[in-house]
Amino acid sequence: MNQSTGFLRMLSMTAALGLASALLAGPAVAADAAAAVKSGTGPAAVVLVAGATGGTGREVVRQALASGYRVRALVRDEARARPVLGDDIEYAVGNVLEPATLGRALQGVDYVVSALGSNSQKEPENRPERVDYGGVKSLAEAASKAGVKHFVLVSSMGVTQPDHYLNKAFDNILTWKLKGEDALRASGLRYTIVRPGGLRDEPGGKAGIRAMQGDPKGIRAGIPRADVAAVCVNALGRADADRKTFEIVSGVEGERVDWASFFAGFAADGR
Numbered sequence: 001m002n003q004s005t006g007f008l009r010m011l012s013m014t015a016a017l018g019l020a021s022a023l024l025a026g027p028a029v030a031a032d033a034a035a036a037v038k039s040g041t042g043p044a045a046v047v048l049v050a051g052a053t054g055g056t057g058r059e060v061v062r063q064a065l066a067s068g069y070r071v072r073a074l075v076r077d078e079a080r081a082r083p084v085l086g087d088d089i090e091y092a093v094g095n096v097l098e099p100a101t102l103g104r105a106l107q108g109v110d111y112v113v114s115a116l117g118s119n120s121q122k123e124p125e126n127r128p129e130r131v132d133y134g135g136v137k138s139l140a141e142a143a144s145k146a147g148v149k150h151f152v153l154v155s156s157m158g159v160t161q162p163d164h165y166l167n168k169a170f171d172n173i174l175t176w177k178l179k180g181e182d183a184l185r186a187s188g189l190r191y192t193i194v195r196p197g198g199l200r201d202e203p204g205g206k207a208g209i210r211a212m213q214g215d216p217k218g219i220r221a222g223i224p225r226a227d228v229a230a231v232c233v234n235a236l237g238r239a240d241a242d243r244k245t246f247e248i249v250s251g252v253e254g255e256r257v258d259w260a261s262f263f264a265g266f267a268a269d270g271r
């Protein structure tokens, strides 16, 4: 399929899903989630962020804190992470390549957001097979054992396309990410899988979010990491986000999202 047919398919899917009006703007902070947390009578729910020191993970940490959650960062090196993420969160030292380090990190955790990413160019042992598949699988299994209520995974557009150029460039990264998704689906957890287009380091909330399902080919669009984080934080604990997988890129400047219709508009994964 070429780019324009892919785009048309995406538009028609978007309309069919009733997502045309589900667009984001305004502060990229998770207002619905904040209301849910703040209206609770007990202590704030605990969110474990894996990949917290990464570009998207940092935004998840910031927005989850701003939404009233207690945030715990899963980090490989606390001394390196603390100057980046600050003192308002808890730290759990762990490495997804070492599953034995994960149980403790997950104690008392309500929700997990994984913004993990492999970096085999810098660290050859940290390759996609081990992080995007094995690491996600270990984290999902440990989360299931720990009684986590919802797991939100940042995956990627293109994971169902074996011939995608990113597979050739980066050790089959997309194929391993799809296997990571499948491991989460098999874990028995409530889950939401967010598949962004190309990530950008730009402020969030400036444009809407264009959402689609079915991993259409030929989409050459991106999205700020902050807007990906907003989707992740808003998904936490939502029954209408459970068992849902969808792709996102930036939408129209200045449009706002209605989170309820955003999540309700997606079809759930088949069993």
Ligand SMILES: NC(=O)c1ccc[n+]([C@@H]2O[C@H](COP(=O)([O-])OP(=O)(O)OC[C@H]3O[C@@H](n4cnc5c(N)ncnc54)[C@H](OP(=O)(O)O)[C@@H]3O)[C@@H](O)[C@H]2O)c1
Residues within 6 Å of the ligand: 050, 051, 052, 053, 054, 055, 056, 057, 074, 075, 076, 077, 094, 095, 096, 097, 115, 116, 117, 118, 119, 126, 131, 135, 154, 155, 156, 157, 195, 196, 197, 198, 199, 200, 225
């Ligand atoms: N780049 C794109 O355009 C694009 C497009 C679509 C989807 N994505 C996906 O979106 C996600 C977020 O991307 P990003 O660029 O924001 O991430 P990133 O900046 O590359 O951060 C990756 C994070 O994963 C952590 N990590 C790596 N290996 C680990 C391990 N073995 N154990 C524990 N933590 C580990 C890193 O920790 P350290 O600080 O310790 O290294 C870091 O916090 C990734 O899954 C990526 O593949 C990216």
